[in-house]
Amino acid sequence: MARDYYDVLGVSRDSDAQALKKAFRAKAKELHPDKNPDNPKAEEQFKELNEAYAVLSDEGKRKQYDSFGHQRFHEKFSSEDIFRGTDFSSAFEGTGFGADILEALFGGRGGGRGGFGGAGFGGQRRGPQKGQDLEVEVEVAFAEAALGGERRLRIMRSDGPRELTVRVPAGIEDGGKVRVRSEGNPSPSGGPAGDLILRLKVAAHPLLTREGADLHANVALPLSTLVLGGTAVIPTLDGDKKIRVKPGTQSGAQQRLPGLGAVRRDPERGTTGDRGDLYAHLIPTVPAELDDRTRALFEQLRELGG
Incomplete structure (x- = not known):
């Protein structure tokens, strides 16, 4: 079930218990399988309606749903958790239909007073x-x-x-x-x-690390590139990207590549489609061994105070 439960019932997020029950009854009359035989779409909508009511009609489940959001709520709780203890007998009053249809549709996931096919929080279970x-x-x-x-x-x-x-x-x-x-x-x-x-x-990735939706890459560059400027090749999930390195760039300086991070996930909505950024940390490479010419150049640089 992918839709927000408030949208399924057609109610606002501050609706009280009576408003929820009224909305449920109206939609249950419309979508009930007895009124829609051989209609798989209506049956799925009816299941979705009952699932939404099972959560929002229970104060504890509703608080957790509002807190976690739809996506995370479903990652944490099973169908059995959702339907446990729901009073569907009361909810179906006045619709002209009984709650027994739910046993066939859901296979006894509910429970408690007026539930279906289960015993809530401690009674003897019945049915499949x-x-x-x-x-x-x-x-x-x-x-x-x-x-x-x-x-x-x-x-x-x-x-x-x-x-x-x-x-x-x-x-x-x-x-x-x-x-x-x-x-x-x-x-x-x-x-x-x-x-x-x-x-x-x-x-783990050999070149990248991750913090939330942002990625980080340590990029080793010759000291001369940091001092004189040049270009650097940055590894990303979209392939290598070239960036310009300004003259006088300091060791550990970072450059931001917007939109090249991981996809952002919202606590309530799940995947958003937006992406984080990638930060390239520029690190100079120091040669382990120097030939005579290179050593002489570094000694000249030292004499000049560099």
Whole structure:
């Protein structure tokens, strides 16, 4: 489910419980599968509607959703977490439909008073249960994490190996997690599969380091280039770039290359599309050995006070 839950329900972010329930009932009447047989799009919208209501109608879940934002909320919580304890029986009052349809659509992920197919926070579970989530570590390339990409994976589930293609979100950092819905372990009781959680390990880059969306490169240059000026070749994720070095540039001076960093990620919206910057740190190279001519030149420079 990719849309913001407030948009799904068509309510403002400061709507109270009654406004949420009223909006839910109106849309539930419109999208209910009994009114839209053989309509996969309406069924998906109905699922999305129930998921949105399950989160926003619960004060605790709503606070976390508002705090984390849609993307991070889904990275942290499973479908079972989302539906646990939701009172759908009350929510469906006056719609002409019962909440029993949710058992078939969601496979018993809810629970608690008036929930469906579960027992909330401690009761005996009923019906098919969701399979266990599966967490695996995946190593991705530095550029792949910074700019995004796709990765073909082979994972081992409880029912055997499975191959799938997953998206690496642009701008994700080392240790970040990606949740892939319904690709975890299958349910032993006929319910939906759990989720696959990818814990990303970002490989080091030989020339670049990263701080948030910004990249840094140490660029070794001959001392003469820093003193007299010239050009330098800077490694970037978009290929090598040439920059001009001004005469008299000091050791450790940095030059900023705007828009050549990693993709920025917003805590609420996820990937923004904007990119950070790359900072080139200019470091002089000192020769380990000097021939007679070079030594003589350096001695002359020293005599001149350089």
